[in-house]
Amino acid sequence: MHCAIIEGGVAAKIQIADEIRKTQSLTISGDGTSLKNVHFESAFLTYTVLPADGDHSPSDPLAITNKLQLRAMPVLMVPNHMSQEQLNGWKYRFVEMADIYNWSPVGIDNPLSLDEILDKIKGMISDHANDQKHLATLFEKWKLDVDREARGRQAVMSMSAAEQLKFCLYAMELNLADVGGYANWEALSEAEKKHRSEEAYRQAIHELGEHHFASLTRGDQRWSNLFLWAGCGMHKEMNSVKWGARSMERFWSGSQVRELGAVAPIPLFNKENAAVIADEMASTSKTRAEQQTSHGGMKTTALAGAIFRNKYEKKGQQDNFQWFFTSVLGYMVQFPDTSNTRFGSHCDAASELLVHLTIFIEFLNLIRNAKDKGLFTHMELNVYNALHDPSTLTELATLSLYSQAISHPYMGFVRGSASRNAMDLGSYHKAVVAHCKKLAANPELLLNLGSPSETTLDGGNWERPEAVYAVRCLYQEGKLPFLKDVLMAFFEGAVESWGRFMTEFAPGGRIDQATPEERKAAFVRLTNNHNEGRLGKWVTAKRKAPSLSLDVWNAKTMHKDNHTDEWLSSNTTPALDQFLAQEARLQDSTGTMCAQHARHVQEQHERVARNKERRRKAAVNRVACAEKLSAYTPTWTLLIGQHSVMTETSRRCFPGFTPHPGSMSCKFRPALRSLEWARMAGSWH
Template sequence: MTDIYAHYNASLFGQEEPEDVRDFARAVAGMSTDHTEDQKKLCRIFEDWKKLCERERRGEAAFNSTSIGDDIHVVLWEEIKHNIRKAGGDMGWEALSDDEKRKREDEAYRRACARIGQEKIDAMTPEQRRYIKLFLWGGCCMHKEMNAVKGGNARMTAFWKAQGFVGPIKLVNKDNRVAAASGDSATKERVTEAAQGGAVKLCSLAGAVFAHKDKKKGQQDTLQIYMESIIGYMIRFPDTSNTRYQAFCEAAAELITKLDFYRRFLELVRNLKDKRTFTNMEKNVFDALFNVPTLTELCVLVLYSQSISHPYMREVRGMLKNLLELGGEHRRVLGHLQKLLDDRQLLLSPQASYETGALDGKPWERPDAFYAIQRLAPQLPHLKGALIAFLEGARDTWVHFTSEFEEGGKIASASASKKRRAFMKPTNDDNEGALRAYRVDVRDNPRLSIAQHNARKMYQKNNTSAFMQMHFTPAHHRSLMQQARDEEAAQLPAKSRAKQVAEWRRVDEEKHAGDARRGERAENKAAKEGPVVHVVDLPGLLVKPPTIPILKGYLNWYRAQGDTTIPKNARLDKKALVLDALIAAVERYNTLESEAASAEVVQDAQIEVEDDAMQGIKDDFSESEAGDY
């Protein structure tokens, strides 16, 4: 904003009627962002700036008034004396350059204005102070809904293990599948444990197979042709390759509704290949479409989206909705979630209806998906439990992400007129769309700067051409062209890039210095505790134990091998305790080594068979950015 005001004030219009950027800050009554901590911090910084601007401008008005009180002179004189003291006295002040003196005088003037302005604000009535301080924050409703789905899915993912049930199959990527096949049993277990599974992962992979963002990959063209031949029209599979609201829930609805179709389609894709084999990703999707726990999670995503997500978004995306007035809507969401938890049959009963199951009581967004779940439900024994877990997780997440509407909070305490004054759209769609437009613009014009992109977009959005035709004279055109030349000569984008590189170097040097400090501490610790080495002769060590520092050095070696059960050195203050801990660590390590050696003997006998099993598996896809192929 400072740059915008600077450009305006440099123009002929600004020279005739200058504007102050601080008046913009004073006029802002609220901000809407997503819910990340950096955005909340930005709002706090902006609010502090708004308060400072209010004080400074009111203080300036007092200085510029026809009647200046003695109190103003006192404040100004105190700031002048503060400047002189800070410079080291009169001689220090006189030694400063003229530019430095002017800079410090300007700072003193602004401090004096802020002090006088605060006195003027303190003299106001409480209602006047509340009016000028008004600044409300609201979180984007789309992000609330998206985070609620994440919270529900996290709780549902934990449900399987918590209840001791077999969960969704793990969808292992290509590289890890090869590593597991060529490794020992421990490697297989680690790979399987680290792999993801479940409905959300399936939807992500299905989006990459059925609607890949790179048109040269995936099966989207084949899918469209086959779909038209079977159902008579084409539908693009939901885009899960990008961060899009409700994309995973929509993908879940598509898969559940046309479950048999997508199973048959993947078989067709396999049979059309010369070697009749799936790629790793296709195999993952195909297997998951037959996996009961994964299908259970898909159904839960659909039930939640039909009962909460779609009705909620229909409400908040209505015409001229004010985010600040949606506190009641969010209380209704929490109330409806509790109603569904109290009576799961509102969604699971064969007689379930949108009139009682949907948040707004209106027809399901996708009735075909809801009825498909009704048909599948008898085959899904844990559908009820998974649904309860998801609803509980979603409810708790909604509570967390609607905290700005709490009773007694700033929004709840604001009057209707203040909410209208701080009007903000319920969603951050405009900014999300603008960011996407910038990404596309930069892709097409790699050397395009942010300033150039913003200038082009503002020129279009503000209908600047019409304004120029109506108000510009030849003098205005000359002034504007001169400003453009001056800005181009200043090489601002290059300076911005240089500033970024300088910051990168600062961070890099700071981390190198931190590494050096940690290395020095480790060396000092090693010198104090003895060298980090492996115990070779435990019986001999027990006959003639070394000093405690050397024993702790042995313990540090076993800690480095991953033994997390060894007590901290600070708790081992006696040699007997250190010896007991060391003996236990050696025994644990030797046991693991023996088990690994036994497993390796068995693994050697299986390698040839597994190598044969891997023959003929050919991945037709290129490597993906996420390593999923």
């Protein structure tokens, strides 16, 4: 059974390579997570498959006719989440896949090369983290380098024997020039000579490839270099909520609040900080506790999620919560999963708290009075107090209204169809920004006057009308007196966020200048949910079966998710069946997972060595700076027009001044406390 599962994984890799060979273009996507302090990277390909008998030019993107395919690649265990390590993972996947395919009966007569794969990759989608943007840059550079080297090798193969000899002499000249002459070359070790010879030959090949690339038409050059990046739509919305929440926080600390007479949301101290605040003698600790403590709507929804739907089975009030609400409402209520990372959960939790505000307060009183001492836990007390605080309720109302006007329509759009291309959404995101600006300028549309067609992004109905009605009721009763101002601040922050996280659609950018055919060739889905879902499946599978190996899970899920059975039904042969069995047994006998575990341990040792060296250098630098600072005595010279004015001013402003007799200047030697002071003083001398 074990080998049979691995056979399915081998077949899935051959299937992907066979489809790549036939397709016009493809795009990549990936994401990462950690499980028990071990990093894992997911990867997917998106492409369309041409008919088996199709004969289309590789420069004609309109030739794509079949439906889009989403193909899962192996999840890899990696030492870290750095961009270079992620790029190494892509290299490993493509090289392994091409090797297996070229050895198989399917690909032995129609081999697939690495440069052919990379030439067809035209786009990428990921989240907006800096490491992902850097990965896109590294991947594009790798793609172009491989392309130029492939063109250079093709040019060498087309040369005559004399031309090839001349080319080798040119590479040798580059090598000798790099080391400074023949004498220096002879002084090198054999290993160093071999390494430098390979690098010089690769450099010469690359230059030859660049020369060949320059001879192509402008259209062929553009098609060869095409690589577009787009960010995940779900992360755009999530970041807009984060930035809106930050804008709300800045509002409470701004001058406008003092003019309005508003009061910031109550701080939700944890148990330790609450004890410090209650201690009248702890003045310094109080300041630290206040700085570390959060408040407001986002903190309230997080605490409420930990009580009403905790991610740990032994904590929280999940069952009591559901049974109580069923007894009151007649149906079960599931609190949004803010205890885990879920898109839109905090805004949905805000809506839930406001719609059933009195019932939540009643439930909190119930669980308090059901205890022997009749007391809240500290977390329960924080939530109870927050639900009675007008400013916290104002933030909850703002989160709820934003979700109804922007979040739910936007998430419904980006999740609604797998056939929409993220590269075509520049105008849509401009409409999102315009709608946010409209509501920021006229929040009364949400608070009093506006119908769903005027307030929602798509002009449709609210996702949860009762949440909007609950907010409007509280506002009209005067319980949320500063909601209008907070709502304006939130939407202004959201506008700033949308502009920051849609830079790929900027006027004059790559996507903006790409033709419709190029954007179609670089098709990516609107979200990166498929990668996040795949990683979630791996975490869940590992929790259920701790001894499950990654190789077996990859083989099983790739075979199922990629519909490899359908591909095998039209491509299987006795020779392929024999190859799958042999390759599966070979992979099973090589101990791949043991090698990965050993590599992980080795990387940890190397990381320890790097950290020790970094700390040693930092300590040496600190000692050197301290010695330099202690030996440094700067002199400031101030030239002033009149000596009497200078002396009087210096004595009043700088008691350390010592006037120089008979001079139009004075010197001052301050007690420097940092090297920056020393540098500043030296520059003022």
